[in-house]
Amino acid sequence: MLYGTDGIAMETTQQDIAQHLLIIYDRLEGHFGDLHWWPADSPFEVIVGTILTQNTAWRNATYAIAQLKGADILSPQGISATPLDTLATLIKSSGCYHVKAKRLAAFVRFLYDEYGGILDSMFAQDQWLLRKKLLQIHGVGNETADSILLYAGAKPIFVVDAYTRRILERHGLLSGRERYNEIQALLMNNLPTRTSLFNQYHALLVNLGKTFCQKNKRCAACPLEGLGDNR
DNA sequence: GCCCAGGTGGGTA
């Protein structure tokens, strides 16, 4: 389904949506190039990053990651051996730091309880089963779970975030009322199932969102200019 | 000073 500027649905086919999604992808890749996400040195660092960047500018999360590296505790053993208040102090720059310290500890506890602290063991299982388990960890919601699966585990899952919603809505692919799982299904049902594609597509959407498609602002000189509705 | 940022969970009606 496609939506006009009034939010009213227009008749479309699956093929229209798939084509529209690929055109957006090509435009963005032509503009931004290959982004090679997620920026991190290891899968564990990716996971820590997904928690620290929750509702937070990425820059502030990177300061916190640098603190963890400086303290030499950016590892499952390191996090689990660090008292909560020390952890919270180190990650202060990422905001909501008492909450996030508990969330990091909760993930590491889960990793040890279920997989002996070994990430490879965790990622060895079926992605949808693992997704269910991740969602049971306190502080891991849809977006964090999917970011872990895609960017740390290289599983073919599409990450839906605020940018994804905003951009797809402005381009008439969403009405604005869809839930997380519906948006994810729209993307995954209309794109080839490939980790590299999902990785790059989401990275492109985030880059577009940061540079052109900001909240409450118009898309001046947007790389998607002229593609249907550009609200 | 105000708004926003690569969310999540708990509470209320």
Add this chain to the structure above:
DNA sequence: TACCCACATGGG
């Protein structure tokens, strides 16, 4: 189910 709110720092 659908909102509201707390969590909280740093940059524009």
